[in-house]
Amino acid sequence: MKKEQFISMQMEGSVSLPAVLLLNYPKLGLLEPEMILLLQVQLFIQQGNPFPTPDELSGRMSSSSPDCSMMLRGLIQRGFLKIEEQEVGYEKYTLEPLWDKLFRFLTVPEQQECEPEITDESLYTVFEQEFGRPLSPFECETLGIWMDQDHHDHEIIKAALRESVISGKLNFRYIDRILFEWKRKGIKTIEQAKQSSRQFRYAQGKSKPAADAASEPYQRKVPFYNWLEN
Structure with a gap:
């Protein structure tokens, strides 16, 4: 590496990261x-680009452009990032x-x-604890x-998650079927x-014979489990 290249790299600047954020970001969700991604957004802002695209962010990360796009959307929805209008037709990110x-x-x-009252960020945490891993960008x-779109109550979402755990079908598709039903x-x-x-339990005692049930078309029927009695 030549001296000029090294000096140019240092002139690009640095990002100051509060230790208190580094110590507590998992607790924030x-x-x-x-x-x-948030650090890359901050660096872009410092370098004069207040509204980097997912492609630009992906170029500095191991995450793909679609993943960056979904993470940006999730961070905005959960209140970690905000888009502001700085001029007519121009927008910028803020980490306020x-x-x-x-x-x-x-x-x-x-x-x-x-x-605490169930907040967006704690709901994400509940799901991560049940799944035993971080949620993927698609799951987020x-x-x-x-x-935000289906307007399901947070407690109902938690109840659907709990029911999927009891049923042994812990996946987002099954939880979505429960919420749909x-x-x-x-x-x-x-x-x-x-x-x-x-x-449902009362109807179980009066259910149709298996041959009749098998002839019925599938209609996204989701059973209810006994966790509601616990």
């Missing part, structure tokens, strides 16, 4: 790829929501000791769709789910 979350995390510790996007039946509360569960 951030995954490692998301943390790296991230610093706001970090400040509230550090200054309101008593909220962490009591049972699906969870965001359930909340509950929404079709107009179920919006845990009490309604309990009532539907009782009706």
Whole structure:
């Protein structure tokens, strides 16, 4: 490496990372790829590009452009990143929501000791704990769709997750089928789910013979399990 190249590299600048963020980002609900993405966004901003594209971000990461796009969307939905309009027709990213979350995390510790209200970030954490791994960008996007587009209540989403665990079918497709069936039946509360569960068990005793059931077309039927009685 020539001296001129080395000097040019140093002139590109650096990103200052607060130690308190590095120590606590998992508790905020951030995954490692998301943390790296936020740092890359910050570096782009410092270098005069306040609105880098997923392709530009992917060029500096091991994540693909579609993965970067989904992570950006998820970070915005969960309140870690925000898009602001700086001029007519021009937009920019700001990490102000991230610093706001970090400040509230550090200054309101008593909220962490009591049972918190279910927030977007804690819902992501619940899913990661049940799956025993970080969620993929696609899974994060699906969870965001359930909340933001389908408008499922957080408790109902948790209930569908719990039911999939009990059924031994822990995957997003099965959970989506449960939510679809509950929404079709107009179920919006845990009490309604309990009532539907009782009706299901009653109907089990009057079910059709197997030959008749096999001839019926598939209609995305999802059974209810006894966890509602626990």
